[in-house]
Amino acid sequence: MSSRLINWFKFSSPATFYPLTGRLQPWFTWSAVLLIAVGLYLSFFVAPTDYKQGEGYRIIFVHVPAAWMSMFIYMVMAFWSALGLVFNTRLSAMMTQALAPTGAMFTFVALWTGAFWGKPMWGTWWVWDARLTSELILLFLYIGYIALTSAIEDTRRADRAGAILVLVGVVNIPIIYYSVEWWNTLHQGSTINFRKESSMTTVMLYAMLIMALGFWAYTFATAFSRVRSIILERERNSSWAQQLVNEGRA
């Protein structure tokens, strides 16, 4: 009976997770390159000009996927943090750390492209409205997590403190998501709505979804690459890591 169940704890060991990510990483890298290439082609050459915003609306094809990833990565970090606190698995904190810089990068991209979209459409680079402010707080959460974990010398304590910070900050995610409904904001409502028909043409929607899938694959590729370096840095004294490096299989 129990032999049919996958032993998930097996993968919580860095020694088994390291080669697994090594095998998966090239697949995610090439998926990301391919999907983003197709996404860019659709964004610039297939998607029609918007009747209200002209060519300026094309910023949506990076802005929305980046904003989605900024929230999604934080939720995955929260998942790993909770797992790490409950089961005390070392790998959880390594995954949280591996995701944080990519999450911060996408949050910055969402804010940056938002400003470059806001200027021509709203007439301002920035407003202190609910959506923009809560997304800025998300950037500070990412930076705060990175600063906190790198400031604490003892790895175990750094991991625990980081996990608690991530879990406390999770309240910000529904605030970002629902901010356009809860408050009167300058930011437009959600482009894709499950309760009513989408406000985009089909080809625009596909371009955006393919870009989002590309960003998603990119996140996997970078997080796996980073976690492999983190594992090597932390396991440098263990014989399995030294053996892999010495045999050129790392």
Place this chain on the structure above:
Amino acid sequence: MSALQTFFEMGGYALYVWGSFGVTAVLMIAEPLMLRGRRKAALKRVARVARMSAAEVKQ
């Protein structure tokens, strides 16, 4: 005006469209390059630690 020129003008939104896509592209190329550097450094460090512990055993 050539088709290429029209494309780069983005209907007058060139600064905003290319400012968005350009910065995103720079960041999404820079991050994997930085990761490659980090990996090289990590591999070197493990190899060094392995050499040091091997030398200790011999003594």
